[in-house]
Amino acid sequence: MSASIDTNSWSCPLPLKDYPAIVLGHGGGGQLTAELVEHLFKPAFSNPALDRMSDSAVLTLPAGRIAYSTDSFVVRPLFFPGGSIGGLAVNGTVNDVAMSGATPLFMSAGFIIEEGFPMESLARIIDDMAAAARAAGVSIVTGDTKVVERGKGDGLYINTSGVGIIPDGVAIAPQQARPGDVVLLSGTLGDHGMAIMSVREGLQFETTIVSDCAALHTMVRDLLAAAPGVHVLRDPTRGGLSSALNEIAAEARVGIVVHEERIPVRPQVRSACELLGLDPYFVANEGKLIAIVERSQGEAALAAMRANPLGAHAAIIGEVTDAHPGMLVERTAIGASRVITMQIGEQLPRIC
Numbered sequence: 550m551s552a553s554i555d556t557n558s559w560s561c562p563l564p565l566k567d568y569p570a571i572v573l574g575h576g577g578g579g580q581l582t583a584e585l586v587e588h589l590f591k592p593a594f595s596n597p598a599l600d601r602m603s604d605s606a607v608l609t610l611p612a613g614r615i616a617y618s619t620d621s622f623v624v625r626p627l628f629f630p631g632g633s634i635g636g637l638a639v640n641g642t643v644n645d646v647a648m649s650g651a652t653p654l655f656m657s658a659g660f661i662i663e664e665g666f667p668m669e670s671l672a673r674i675i676d677d678m679a680a681a682a683r684a685a686g687v688s689i690v691t692g693d694t695k696v697v698e699r700g701k702g703d704g705l706y707i708n709t710s711g712v713g714i715i716p717d718g719v720a721i722a723p724q725q726a727r728p729g730d731v732v733l734l735s736g737t738l739g740d741h742g743m744a745i746m747s748v749r750e751g752l753q754f755e756t757t758i759v760s761d762c763a764a765l766h767t768m769v770r771d772l773l774a775a776a777p778g779v780h781v782l783r784d785p786t787r788g789g790l791s792s793a794l795n796e797i798a799a800e801a802r803v804g805i806v807v808h809e810e811r812i813p814v815r816p817q818v819r820s821a822c823e824l825l826g827l828d829p830y831f832v833a834n835e836g837k838l839i840a841i842v843e844r845s846q847g848e849a850a851l852a853a854m855r856a857n858p859l860g861a862h863a864a865i866i867g868e869v870t871d872a873h874p875g876m877l878v879e880r881t882a883i884g885a886s887r888v889i890t891m892q893i894g895e896q897l898p899r900i901c
Contacts, residue, residue: 571666576696585694589672593679598655598690606690608655611714616651618642619710625899627674627704630744631760634707635677637835637901640764641786642711643685647766648782648838650721650773651713653685658692658709663702674705685764687711713766719773723800725780731847732805732867733840735768735860736761737813738790742832742897743821752824754817761836761859768838768857775853778843785839786901788892791830793839794877795891802874807867807889809881831892833900841869 574581591599598606622638639656646653658678662671682689740761747758765784773779781801785793790812798805814829822829836859842850847865854860877889 569668571662571664571668571671571696573664573696573698576662576694582694589675590692590694593675594658594682594689594692596688596690598688606655606657608690608712610654610712613717614715616646616649616713616715617710618645619708620645622707622709622901623703623899624745624901625703626745626748627670629748629760630757631741632762633674633677634705635674636681637760637762638707638709639678639681639685639687639689640762641835641901642709643687643764643766644784644835644838646711646713647764647769648721648784649713649715650719650769650779650782651715652770653687653711653713653764653766655712656682656687656689656709657711658689658707660692660694661702661706661708662694662696663704664696664699666702666704671705681764685766716773718777721779721782723781723783723797726797726801726803726805726841726869727780727843728803728869728871729844730780730841730869731844731865732794732807732869733842733847733850733854734790734812734864734866735765735838735840735854735857736836736862737815737818738785738834738837739814739818739822739829739832740837741835742789742827742900743818745900746825746827746897747821750825752821754820756817758815758817758821761834763836763859765836765838765859768854768859771853771857772840772850776842776846776850778846779840779850780843781839781841783839785834785837787833787895789829789831789833789896790839791828791877791889792891795889797839797841798877799875801869804870804873804875805867805877806870807877807879809879811864811866813862813864827896830889831896833897835901844868
């Protein structure tokens with residue numbers, strides 16, 4: 550168990566340390582719920598808004614527009630190379646808020662826990678969440694816990710919401726993509742999805758495939774400072790690059806062209822996709838972003854991405870066109886063209 554959660558210090562009338570696994574009573578609103586909050590959640594997430602222990606957080610927001618996002622996390626397995634559902638829940642929410650150009654400030658966290666879930670695993674996940682929140686500079690200010698019967702919850706689900714402030718003058722939305730803009734990708738495709746699948750399928754490679762799970766708000770901040778002509782930001786999570794670019798093309802009523810040879814994919818990720826019959830363009834990412842930027846600012850935007858530790862493999866991968874509106878087209882390495890459509894269902898379920 551993480552050093553920041555010391556069960557030896559728990560000394561309530563019905564000590565939480567006497568329960569090595571979650572029981573239904575931990576979600577019942579009584580003594581066990583109070584102990585779970587007091588000895589696990591509150592120490593990990595402590596901040597002035599949360600420590601009031603009210604039914605809602607009272608927050609002071611800077612003047613301006615807010616970005617607000619909500620998400621749910623059902624990834625399986627809960628722990629994977631490069632992270633866990635805890636860090637994923639924080640970083641995923643931070644990124645959703647940041648894709649509006651906002652500075653993330655506050656989060657909520659709701660937990661649906663299955664009866665019998667190991668207390669030590671829950672402590673590890675809470676620690677991961679707390680560490681990710683500290684790294685991102687966000688506060689988890691309110692939350693909720695429910696426990697469901699054994700066999701009804703698959704371990705743990707987490708629901709989050711996030712709030713951030715959008716700076717004056719920033720107007721980022723899918724509809725802002727314009728013909729002539731360039732399309733940038735901040736790094737290699739498919740790392741998160743293939744990290745999950747390599748664990749599920751027991752695949753072995755010369756090097757371990759590690760999730761790219763990370764908070765991207767500092768990259769967004771630097772990108773906006775270097776290239777005020779950023780029109781669109783999107784993190785290609787479920788559905789991957791294909792779904793993200795198809796959605797943008799449809800919303801803006803433009804065409805998008807990408808170039809196969811420019812799109813970075815790690816060799817082990819490509820190999821895993823080939824083994825499993827998957828296309829990297831459809832695989833989820835949790836630490837990458839797409840930026841659509843005025844062409845004149847494309848190189849400045851690329852330099853800003855590459856200056857960030859998370860953007861070492863950033864590339865300009867394509868452009869926006871007024872041809873074939875609503876469609877994503879790839880120019881292949883042999884000079885052919887193919888239309889890349891959105892997948893009908895989900896290529897990889899339970900990936901985030």
